[in-house]
Amino acid sequence: xxxxxxxxxxxxxxxxxxxxxxxxxxxxxxxxxxxxxxxxxxxxxxxxxxxxxxxxxxxxxxxxxxxxxxxxxxxxxxxxxxxxxxxxxxxxxxxxxxxxxxxxxxxxxxxxxxxxxxxxxxxxxxxxxxxxxxxxxxxxxxxxxxxxxxxxxxxxxxxxxxxxxxxxxxxxxxxxxxxxxxxxxxxxxxxxxxxxxxxxxxxxxxxxxxxxxxxxxxxxxxxxxxxxxxxxxxxxxxxxxxxxxxxxxxxxx
Amino acid sequence: xxxxxxxxxxxxxxxxxxxxxxxxxxxxxxxxxxxxxxxxxxxxxxxxxxxxxxxxxxxxxxxxxxxxxxxxxxxxxxxxxxxxxxxxxxxxxxxxxxxxxxxxxxxxxxxxxxxxxxxxxxxxxxxxxxxxxxxxxxxxxxxxxxxxxxxxxxxxxxxxxxxxxxxxxxxxxxxxxxxxxxxxxxxxxxxxxxxxxxxxxxxxxxxxxxxxxxxxxxxxxxxxxxxxxxxxxxxxxxxxxxxxxx
Ligand SMILES: Nc1ncnc2c1ncn2[C@@H]1O[C@H](COP(=O)(O)OP(=O)(O)OP(=O)(O)O)[C@@H](O)[C@H]1O
Ligand SMILES: [Mg+2]
Numbered sequence: 001x002x003x004x005x006x007x008x009x010x011x012x013x014x015x016x017x018x019x020x021x022x023x024x025x026x027x028x029x030x031x032x033x034x035x036x037x038x039x040x041x042x043x044x045x046x047x048x049x050x051x052x053x054x055x056x057x058x059x060x061x062x063x064x065x066x067x068x069x070x071x072x073x074x075x076x077x078x079x080x081x082x083x084x085x086x087x088x089x090x091x092x093x094x095x096x097x098x099x100x101x102x103x104x105x106x107x108x109x110x111x112x113x114x115x116x117x118x119x120x121x122x123x124x125x126x127x128x129x130x131x132x133x134x135x136x137x138x139x140x141x142x143x144x145x146x147x148x149x150x151x152x153x154x155x156x157x158x159x160x161x162x163x164x165x166x167x168x169x170x171x172x173x174x175x176x177x178x179x180x181x182x183x184x185x186x187x188x189x190x191x192x193x194x195x196x197x198x199x200x201x202x203x204x205x206x207x208x209x210x211x212x213x214x215x216x217x218x219x220x221x222x223x224x225x226x227x228x229x230x231x232x233x234x235x236x237x238x239x240x241x242x243x244x245x246x247x248x249x250x251x252x253x
Numbered sequence: 254x255x256x257x258x259x260x261x262x263x264x265x266x267x268x269x270x271x272x273x274x275x276x277x278x279x280x281x282x283x284x285x286x287x288x289x290x291x292x293x294x295x296x297x298x299x300x301x302x303x304x305x306x307x308x309x310x311x312x313x314x315x316x317x318x319x320x321x322x323x324x325x326x327x328x329x330x331x332x333x334x335x336x337x338x339x340x341x342x343x344x345x346x347x348x349x350x351x352x353x354x355x356x357x358x359x360x361x362x363x364x365x366x367x368x369x370x371x372x373x374x375x376x377x378x379x380x381x382x383x384x385x386x387x388x389x390x391x392x393x394x395x396x397x398x399x400x401x402x403x404x405x406x407x408x409x410x411x412x413x414x415x416x417x418x419x420x421x422x423x424x425x426x427x428x429x430x431x432x433x434x435x436x437x438x439x440x441x442x443x444x445x446x447x448x449x450x451x452x453x454x455x456x457x458x459x460x461x462x463x464x465x466x467x468x469x470x471x472x473x474x475x476x477x478x479x480x481x482x483x484x485x486x487x488x489x490x491x492x493x494x495x496x497x498x499x
Contacts, residue, residue, distance in 0.1 A: 050371050050374065050375070070269075070379075074378075075377070077375055077376065078377035080376075084371070086368055088369055088371065090369055090372075102376045104278075105279055105377075106276065106377065154376075
């Protein structure tokens, strides 16, 4: 479980997040949605402690992220996997070395066990055989998937994904969504995903939080999205005229 | 002002660097890689520069020697001690501050800007330690080796110039080389080498690690690594001279 309590974040005079509170449950795929610039990335970085909130606190189960010392933080972080919006793959290492890095650093697995785990993770993101390529030699979407493989290689307890399927075709995007959703269940992880992909929202959103201008504008499940009358949410979800037409058609039937 | 607050930040940062490694093998591998980069990568430039400096020292001294009562064999003694006490270690270190200092600042700064450091932190890695300690160890080990080589090559350059250009005999030079040798000077040389190695690496890593902004700022950080590194080397040179030679 991950809980945010009254998070406020300002950069200089600009208040990016204004008093945000929520609870994200274990074994659930939780989504943070919102327009570009709404503050999703900033919120995610606060949740993992890369940014300090101006006010408020973040809880991982019964651990207060903002009260623990550096060593406790590192211990907690070994249970965290994260995909960055810009992937943050180590560009002087091959795909395989990237995925192996957390294992090299923190486990005493044998070379063979590591190799098996790397291959298994690559298979899960449908990238078998790309082991020896460098990040600069694969496409943006493939980099994203390598990032996911690296994030899940140590079976984290908490998984954070900043736009896991931006830059992917719809089919691959769905595969990735399903993958994240499945391992969330299998490993009883607490998963938080930043996205503005409506397919993800409707497919895997067990809990959805809408950020709007730094405030938590709406929260609920994917089923509640359909029934909601919330202006901001509808405006966000049914952004395109095409979807609006579909919706009014469905409603009129 | 900025300098003072940076210095405070630097001192506060040092304990982070020297905390316990998560995984010795990874640190070891990285240290070996750095040793290779620093050592092999800088060998030729260090040899070229020290060879020339040795030669120039010999020629200048022979010019000053003309018409004086100083015995000619002093040439070997002067070249040797100039190299040991000052030239080999200080010049090598200044050159290395430029060469490896800028490289290290750019490498770590690039990792900061591309969120590689954040990514490692999220995995639970102590990035201050993992990214800096191997570089520090590598340079504290390898730079004294380079300085030793610079010293030998410099004396060799001095010998060649003295014998071929300045008209000394080989036996004059070697006689000087064997005269008035004070082992303590070699100790001073290594004290300097280790101190300068620490300065070059820690200043460069500091500049890189805390870089913000984009490619312009990265360039500036890299430049600052070289400028501050060089100035600090000279200041340290003076302080060591005052402490160890008085
Ligand atoms: N380091 C920073 N310094 C100053 N302002 C920042 C910083 N990081 C983010 N911001 C501001 O915070 C706001 C939210 O940014 P954020 O990156 O969280 O948006 P986002 O919701 O992730 O958008 P996107 O969907 O485009 O990724 C933006 O207005 C941005 O200008
Ligand atoms: Mg973002």
